[in-house]
Amino acid sequence: MKIAVFGASGTLGRAVVERLGQQHDIVTVGRNSGAYRADLTDIASVRAVLDQIGPLDALIATAGQLHLGPLSDTTPEQFQIGLNNKLLGQVNLVLAGQHHLNDGGSITLTSGIDSVEPIKHGSNATTVNAALEGFVRAAALELPRGLRLNVVSPNVVVESWQDYGALFPGVEPIPAARVALAYQRSIEGIQTGRVLTAW
Amino acid sequence: MKIAVFGASGTLGRAVVERLGQQHDIVTVGRNSGAYRADLTDIASVRAVLDQIGPLDALIATAGQLHLGPLSDTTPEQFQIGLNNKLLGQVNLVLAGQHHLNDGGSITLTSGIDSVEPIKHGSNATTVNAALEGFVRAAALELPRGLRLNVVSPNVVVESWQDYGALFPGVEPIPAARVALAYQRSIEGIQTGRVLTAW
Numbered sequence A, B: 001m002k003i004a005v006f007g008a009s010g011t012l013g014r015a016v017v018e019r020l021g022q023q024h025d026i027v028t029v030g031r032n033s034g035a036y037r038a039d040l041t042d043i044a045s046v047r048a049v050l051d052q053i054g055p056l057d058a059l060i061a062t063a064g065q066l067h068l069g070p071l072s073d074t075t076p077e078q079f080q081i082g083l084n085n086k087l088l089g090q091v092n093l094v095l096a097g098q099h100h101l102n103d104g105g106s107i108t109l110t111s112g113i114d115s116v117e118p119i120k121h122g123s124n125a126t127t128v129n130a131a132l133e134g135f136v137r138a139a140a141l142e143l144p145r146g147l148r149l150n151v152v153s154p155n156v157v158v159e160s161w162q163d164y165g166a167l168f169p170g171v172e173p174i175p176a177a178r179v180a181l182a183y184q185r186s187i188e189g190i191q192t193g194r195v196l197t198a199w
Helices: A013-020 A043-054 A076-097 A123-140 A159-167 A177-188 B013-022 B043-053 B076-097 B123-142 B158-167 B175-189
Strands: A003-006 A025-032 A054-063 A101-110 A148-154 A196-197 B002-006 B023-031 B055-063 B101-110 B148-154 B195-198
Touching: A003 A013, A003 A043, A013 A025, A013 A159, A013 A177, A043 A076, A054 A177, A076 A101, A076 A123, A076 B076, A076 B123, A101 A123, A101 A177, A123 A148, A123 B076, A123 B123, A123 B158, A148 A177, A177 A196, B002 B013, B002 B043, B013 B023, B013 B158, B013 B175, B043 B076, B055 B076, B055 B175, B076 B101, B076 B123, B101 B123, B101 B175, B123 B148, B148 B175, B175 B195
Parallel strands: A003 A025, A003 A054, A054 A101, A101 A148, A148 A196, B002 B023, B002 B055, B055 B101, B101 B148, B148 B195
Antiparallel strands: none
16 A cells, blocks of 8 residues: 655654555655655645645554643643644645545544543643544544544553653553554554544 | 523523523623623633623533534635634633632533534534543643533534434434533532533
């Protein structure tokens, strides 16, 4: 399969590229790096890069920013960071990508364990990740031509533990290479509309 | 208790005002009607109206717009209708309201049955309603002073069946007065961080 990975230079993205690259033709996409450049928050740039790449069998998004901070002083502008970046960015990949994929193709998005297990200062993260899981639940049912849509919910990964571990007390981080298996399950499997947990 | 209902002139809002008005002091708030005017999408107007009303024991939001339409031609701008209106509007009520409520007060938001039971052309609705339920799950855990936060997930109501019934085949609508009971459970009960279903 020919697969485009948006966010390929990130910690998860690199693990996904390494895993799926063993059997598939991978196209890396990023805002500032990769074989192609696109900003998921700008659907025109997503459409342009999909046109350049040509026919694809799968799309993966491992990119997206969230706001972390105390609820007591969160502003609407801070809350919109997650809505406009991680949530709408990944939604944009589906809105654009549904028209570019080969029949039977798939799209796999990325949420996070905090959609169901909230963390301190993480109300924006839980909101956005729960929203992505809801979006996938509904949007998968409207896709034509045998297209599928899933979302991987990763645990904190070992590679990010130094940066994020303090936010997840008592959590056992897992290697990004194990999270990458969930993307493989989504792409090579038959599921659709599913949250594939990697915990 | 003194309770402000944002969206008091809507179908659900009127039923909530009627039910809770039997035992509580209700302040109606709306964009274009009610004792006070505020636009939930503008946090400054929410703060201003809360300052005018003074100390409150409970806040309720029954307001919010969503986009309904086929996924195949949904635009990011259409998708943002639900994100900026129903989702961020209700989040704004929590961001502002947490600082205005009396100790032990509560906030009750409104999602919808399609957060877990998607409908045709409803990907924006499922996304937004799932997001609100995620937000409540996380934000409730950060509230100080015994403040509580829940979300009511209503079924389609009998009063709206003529407008929305075609979107919900095989659904048994319920009277708005029965949905209003869920708001009473939230406000007079002890739950927090919960989705209170009215189906």
